[in-house]
Amino acid sequence: MFETKILSADESSINEAVNLLKSGEVVGMPTETVYGLGADAMNENAVRKIFAAKGRPADNPLIVHISRFDMIEPLVTEIPELAYKCAEEFWPGPLTMIMPKSDAVPEITSGGLDSVGIRMPSHKVARAIINKCGFPIAAPSANLSGSPSPTTAGHVFNDMNGRIPAIVDGGFSAVGVESTVISFEKDAIRILRPGFISAEDLKEITPDVIIDKGVLGKLENGAVARSPGMKYKHYAPKADITIIDSSLGAYRTYVKEHADKDTVCMVFKTDDCEDLGFKTICYGSSDSEQAHLLFDTLRELDNIGAKKVFARCPNKDGIGLAVYNRLLRAAAFQVVKL
Incomplete structure (x- = not known):
């Protein structure tokens, strides 16, 4: 020690x-x-x-x-x-x-x-x-x-x-x-x-x-990880994260139908769903801001004791692809597409 x-x-x-x-x-x-x-x-x-x-x-x-x-x-x-x-x-x-x-x-x-x-x-x-x-x-x-x-x-x-x-x-x-x-x-x-x-x-x-297909998908069993960060689950807080790949309106509807009192909404901006009555945590409204804040936000989920998280899906091009890649692994590939 x-x-x-x-x-x-x-x-x-x-x-x-x-x-x-x-x-x-x-x-x-x-x-x-x-x-x-x-x-x-x-x-x-x-x-x-x-x-x-x-x-x-x-x-x-x-x-x-x-x-x-x-x-x-x-x-x-x-x-x-x-x-x-x-x-x-x-x-x-x-x-x-x-x-x-x-x-x-x-x-x-x-x-x-x-x-x-x-x-x-x-x-x-x-x-x-x-x-x-x-x-x-x-x-x-x-x-x-x-x-x-x-x-x-x-x-x-x-x-x-x-x-x-x-x-x-x-x-x-x-x-x-x-x-x-x-x-x-x-x-x-x-x-x-x-x-x-x-x-x-x-x-x-x-x-x-x-x-590479490993960017957006799971490595096959026995496949060699040629780069760090290609493993199945990575970058993960203790909370169970689900990515909601949808418009803001569809995201809000999904939250209303599936959230409970322990759910945290991981969103782009505070006003995305603060009126729904659930805890919200923001990780940025632009791709670069999301990249800058993503890991800090994931750690904050542990600090607030989050158990279940519904995360809005970032963009999948430019640096947004990097954000999505990390969030996908933090969520253990749990994605709901609406």
């Missing part, structure tokens, strides 16, 4: 975090997407501590974070031409690219796969930590496995207090959902996990952008 400290993001605190990482420990760190649980990606023992802290299955691959493009070369055996183009357009930023891994990357880091996901974050604190460490950092979201991802240092502390030595507080995550994860197939890009970098954005690189 650790006495977990929350560190500020000043230089002395960053140096303290770096020293912990260099000694093989795990540190909670901010990124522009969500907070990560960082450790030396090339140190098997350090990476194992990530899995232990999260209670994460060992077949769930980790994303490796770098601060300079030349840090990729020891990690992979091949860099596709499309990867260079994507890096030029979107790095540093919320895009993870999957490439064939080299033998230098431990299997525990790649979840036993022959590939590795690599990202260059734009958050200045994350970049400072990686630069000072001098090695790539494996960093999945800094939450207990399966629970909503953390977008504040406080969220990390709630999940990781006693499990890790320190958390660097870099403020509220700007994006709010994890990075877009892509792989390459000849002249095509396949989206394995949607994020802030959308299919529409990627079509500026190549017109051939494929949305």
Whole structure:
């Protein structure tokens, strides 16, 4: 058990975090997407501590974070031409690219796969930590496995207090959902996990952008998760969530007919259904606002003791696809289409 400290993001605190990482420990760190649980990606023992802290299955691959493009070369055996183009357009930023891994990357880091996901974050604190460490950092979201991802240092502390030595507080995550994860197939890009970098954005690189069926559907039994976040249930609060895919009018009618005194309405705006007499919680009226607030809202459902939640369905294009993907897993694929 650790006495977990929350560190500020000043230089002395960053140096303290770096020293912990260099000694093989795990540190909670901010990124522009969500907070990560960082450790030396090339140190098997350090990476194992990530899995232990999260209670994460060992077949769930980790994303490796770098601060300079030349840090990729020891990690992979091949860099596709499309990867260079994507890096030029979107790095540093919320895009993870999957490439064939080299033998230098431990299997525990790649979840036993022959590939590795690599990202260059734009958050200045994350970049400072990686630069000072001098090695790539494996960093999945800094939450207990399966629970909503953390977008504040406080969220990390709630999940990781006693499990890790320190958390660097870099403020509220700007994006709010994890990075877009892509792989390459000849002249095509396949989206394995949607994020802030959308299919529409990627079509500026190549017109051939494929949305993997695992984005909107369940993985088949025995199927390999090629990206984090592809498991059946993920990002979930304790409440039972059902997504209502409908117009506002049909949503209101469904709530009237099916809700009880313990139901919480998860809506875009307070006035969507406050007159119905049920508890409401809002997660934003625009796609970007929903991405920014989704995980904070899911955690708030636990704080208010929600048992049953009817959630309005977000858009399914642009960054809305990322919001829907996360909400779908939080709801364990329970969707009512009206």
